[in-house]
Amino acid sequence: MVNELLNMASSDAGKMILGLIGVLAFVVINALMLTWAERKVAGHMQRRIGPKEVGPFGLIQPIADAIKLLGKEILTPARVDKPLYRLAPILIFVPVLVSFIVIPFDASLQVTDINVGILVILAFSSISVLSILMAGWGSENKYSLIGAIRSVAQNIAYEIPLLLALLPVIMLANSLSLKDIVEKQQGLWFVFIQPVAFIIYFIASVAETNRTPFDLPEAESELVAGYHTEYSGMRFALFFLAEYTNMFIVSAVATTFFLGGYQGPVLPGIVWFLLKSYFLVFVIIWLRWTYPRVRFDQLLNFAWKGMIPLAFLNLIITGGLLKI
Amino acid sequence: MISGFIKGTASLIAGLGVTIKAFFQPVVTSQYPRELLTISPRFRGHTRLLPDPENPEKNKCTACGICVKSCPSGSIKKVEGEKKEGEKKKTATEYLLDFTTCSQCGICVEVCPFDALDFSHNYNSAGYRREDFHYDLVKELKRTKVQ
Amino acid sequence: MSHITEEIKTSIQGVEPAEVSYPEKGYHYALEASLENLPDIVRFFDKKCFYLECLLCTDYTDTLELVYLFNTHLAPCRFKVTLKIDPQRPIAPSMSAIFDSAYWYEREIHEFYGVLFTGHPNMTYLFLHNDIHEYPLRKGKVPVPPEDKERLDSFKPGEQEDSFFINLGPQHPSTHGVLRVVLKMDGEYIEQAEPVLGYLHRMHEKMAENRSYQQFLPNTGRMDYLGPMSFNLGYVLAVERLCGIPVPERAKFVRIIATELNRICSHLLWLGAYLADLGALTPFLFVFDDREKIQDVLEGITGSRLTYCYFRFGGLYNDVDDPFIEGTKAVVKRMWSRFSLYEKLVTGNVIFINRTKGIGTITKEQARKYGVAGPVLRSAGIACDLRKVEPYSGYDELEVSFPVGEHGDALNTYKIRIAEMENSLRIIEQALAKLPGGPFMAEKVPKKLKPPRGDIYQVVETPRGELGIYIVSDESDRPVRMKWRVPSFSNLMIFPELTKGALLADAVAILGSLDLVIPEIDR
Numbered sequence: 005m006v007n008e009l010l011n012m013a014s015s016d017a018g019k020m021i022l023g024l025i026g027v028l029a030f031v032v033i034n035a036l037m038l039t040w041a042e043r044k045v046a047g048h049m050q051r052r053i054g055p056k057e058v059g060p061f062g063l064i065q066p067i068a069d070a071i072k073l074l075g076k077e078i079l080t081p082a083r084v085d086k087p088l089y090r091l092a093p094i095l096i097f098v099p100v101l102v103s104f105i106v107i108p109f110d111a112s113l114q115v116t117d118i119n120v121g122i123l124v125i126l127a128f129s130s131i132s133v134l135s136i137l138m139a140g141w142g143s144e145n146k147y148s149l150i151g152a153i154r155s156v157a158q159n160i161a162y163e164i165p166l167l168l169a170l171l172p173v174i175m176l177a178n179s180l181s182l183k184d185i186v187e188k189q190q191g192l193w194f195v196f197i198q199p200v201a202f203i204i205y206f207i208a209s210v211a212e213t214n215r216t217p218f219d220l221p222e223a224e225s226e227l228v229a230g231y232h233t234e235y236s237g238m239r240f241a242l243f244f245l246a247e248y249t250n251m252f253i254v255s256a257v258a259t260t261f262f263l264g265g266y267q268g269p270v271l272p273g274i275v276w277f278l279l280k281s282y283f284l285v286f287v288i289i290w291l292r293w294t295y296p297r298v299r300f301d302q303l304l305n306f307a308w309k310g311m312i313p314l315a316f317l318n319l320i321i322t323g324g325l326l327k328i
Numbered sequence: 329m330i331s332g333f334i335k336g337t338a339s340l341i342a343g344l345g346v347t348i349k350a351f352f353q354p355v356v357t358s359q360y361p362r363e364l365l366t367i368s369p370r371f372r373g374h375t376r377l378l379p380d381p382e383n384p385e386k387n388k389c390t391a392c393g394i395c396v397k398s399c400p401s402g403s404i405k406k407v408e409g410e411k412k413e414g415e416k417k418k419t420a421t422e423y424l425l426d427f428t429t430c431s432q433c434g435i436c437v438e439v440c441p442f443d444a445l446d447f448s449h450n451y452n453s454a455g456y457r458r459e460d461f462h463y464d465l466v467k468e469l470k471r472t473k474v475q
Numbered sequence: 476m477s478h479i480t481e482e483i484k485t486s487i488q489g490v491e492p493a494e495v496s497y498p499e500k501g502y503h504y505a506l507e508a509s510l511e512n513l514p515d516i517v518r519f520f521d522k523k524c525f526y527l528e529c530l531l532c533t534d535y536t537d538t539l540e541l542v543y544l545f546n547t548h549l550a551p552c553r554f555k556v557t558l559k560i561d562p563q564r565p566i567a568p569s570m571s572a573i574f575d576s577a578y579w580y581e582r583e584i585h586e587f588y589g590v591l592f593t594g595h596p597n598m599t600y601l602f603l604h605n606d607i608h609e610y611p612l613r614k615g616k617v618p619v620p621p622e623d624k625e626r627l628d629s630f631k632p633g634e635q636e637d638s639f640f641i642n643l644g645p646q647h648p649s650t651h652g653v654l655r656v657v658l659k660m661d662g663e664y665i666e667q668a669e670p671v672l673g674y675l676h677r678m679h680e681k682m683a684e685n686r687s688y689q690q691f692l693p694n695t696g697r698m699d700y701l702g703p704m705s706f707n708l709g710y711v712l713a714v715e716r717l718c719g720i721p722v723p724e725r726a727k728f729v730r731i732i733a734t735e736l737n738r739i740c741s742h743l744l745w746l747g748a749y750l751a752d753l754g755a756l757t758p759f760l761f762v763f764d765d766r767e768k769i770q771d772v773l774e775g776i777t778g779s780r781l782t783y784c785y786f787r788f789g790g791l792y793n794d795v796d797d798p799f800i801e802g803t804k805a806v807v808k809r810m811w812s813r814f815s816l817y818e819k820l821v822t823g824n825v826i827f828i829n830r831t832k833g834i835g836t837i838t839k840e841q842a843r844k845y846g847v848a849g850p851v852l853r854s855a856g857i858a859c860d861l862r863k864v865e866p867y868s869g870y871d872e873l874e875v876s877f878p879v880g881e882h883g884d885a886l887n888t889y890k891i892r893i894a895e896m897e898n899s900l901r902i903i904e905q906a907l908a909k910l911p912g913g914p915f916m917a918e919k920v921p922k923k924l925k926p927p928r929g930d931i932y933q934v935v936e937t938p939r940g941e942l943g944i945y946i947v948s949d950e951s952d953r954p955v956r957m958k959w960r961v962p963s964f965s966n967l968m969i970f971p972e973l974t975k976g977a978l979l980a981d982a983v984a985i986l987g988s989l990d991l992v993i994p995e996i997d998r
Contacts, residue, residue, distance in 0.1 A: 297754030
């Protein structure tokens, strides 16, 4: 009986199912722990302790928050567009889950190695824009609508430099598959060959995840809470968890493309991968608690007039140098 | 334009330096209620009656009623006193203070001709009902003397 | 100054300005106007570059008196123009076409006294609402006639077809206070902004008429709870001047130190709240760290941390002790080292500069017409700080300097407030060095204050600008009228002008740079 189970598990389909379960578990734990990490890091940067009462160092705080949110009344305002309103929080979580399938945590720890891996990630992250628009429109609320419109414009504007920054790496590695890109960084990480692309990718990804300094869609002081004003309880929690998971995804992609993925001496690959990804997540949190918000037209100007020409220039130079 | 770009980037990195330095510095908050702070001597809690130094069983208040008239919010509701045998002045037997409307201005402490009032250091009183903050200062004095 | 009186006598018929004693009254000239020559008088002052400091109304039961106070910025020359109106038919011409600052003053007088200003474009509710059936500040019950009620209640946004109205507030996560601004939007751009006030209205001016002078002291701290020392100081100085009570030197210097410490606290809080509005939440916590140290020092002498009631007529409530002096020196030393932190984190930050440069630019002419005050005035380029121009309570014995800006935009106002914090530290150091011994309270202060008949206008410089207190006394122990001319009122008046055609994010930046505290507007 046990032998049969082991046989099933080591088959291809079995591996994929185990991988999916692992990914789901990782996503949930990651999202919960990132809320704790953000509050702790924010606290210490502001010379105070973050959560400390619930559990040692406040580690059980996210569980307490989750229980509280689950216990809240699920309030649906009367005039909302019910299908859109209810579908939006679910739809925002789906793309990030799909993106996890192609990320190589270790040489053998990848759910499936699709040979157009990065295309899958980029395509599905565009769907999250759709769900933000659904949330803003369906809420029948002026503030949500303004927040959603800002978010759509911002995401569309910053997807282009994101893609343009990844293209030089793809050209260098000669493949779209994430595993190949990591393998090609054996001797030298791509960040040393393409520092400009790394910076552009990082800034564009901070804008994609709607984090300060680019968090106008959720600008608290201006618009109450932007596109998730009308959400309460677990639906609100889903928006938040999706944001944190998105943060991890973009850091993981940055690690894979620029920082050598799971490669590193002594420690097992997955530890290196997680260390590098979480370091980038820390930098994203660090940016949030240091800078004020960029104004909306300055944000779009920065994307269209600053980042995109620079990324194009970088691409052309890389292409030229590769040919020589 | 290039110099503006460089200056801008330098300012952003300087800002990051400030927060990361603060990240490693000790916290400046104190963990109340697990660690209590010292109260400054002039802290203004609710008022309290002062005991008579010659006869600690009595309080200095003679129920003249000047504080009742001076209070801007009308928080001092009633002061009753009685004159015991062989004494020159009355002593307060009941001093009703409604602390929910008191603004701790100190006018009652200042105008009292017998210096019978002072501020207490009670900073963390809590209660379930409004009546928990209707103090009788004579009773409060007896209670705190026992402690 | 006297050439102005000569000119006004020759240019307008029937006007006789009388010179009054400035140390007793707080203004230099008084003149009586009539309904016919009031517009000419006001136009004359506009031509001579005066600004309308305050417009108030007093109810003397048998007559209503409108008082217009005109002043110049650089060399104080205060004219008090009075106009008597019949209380049965209270009508006066509106001056809002000449001086924009009269726009809201007249609305306020209309809803509190029932005076109708002809020619005013918008006589709707400013503070009150349609459940009030009598004019509040009139002595005796004067009901609101139905046509006036209809006129007052006619502001109804949201009933227009093709406009998009949005509310900024009244609850919002910045600490201005409870302010609601109705914005008429065109996409992301603001077409028109209309502030709606009155959410924090507690009728302090009516309370002043029903309490004795001493009983009103705690109210002064509640009006502006971020800079209560200056409000306390202004009130105490006004009553002392009215009654002629001398203040000992020690009390004067302690008052200066306490007020300047409070000014630093107020500017620090403004800094934190402004950056929280713009999205950076970390400086808010750093600012509170600094404020706590200052509040500990002030708690050592006053016993309170936020709403102080420390000054008394003739001096202080109790004397300062050595821990206060040591504590103040330590606080000053610590504050000097904190400015570089804010410089690196905020002032030099390119995102912050882009958010505030060129936003909400105020010209000198606008500043004069709207009567703005404080750092906003100085950033527009007008070098007027009342601690230097009209010194009070010992400031004339210290060296007071103040920064003046050029552009009048939000970044300039920010830099001026930071420089003002540094100047406050220097003033505190000077005052500590000069602190004399001696009594802290004047000797013969009557228990029941009954000031002589007359009026007085006392100005002080609060962290937000010029505070004016106008007290009318009729020898009883309660004032007949006490009017508080608060700086945030005039500063908020310029907000709709500045946000025409601005983005919503800019509106928030402008609102923050004006440093408004709504409780003092609403009183």
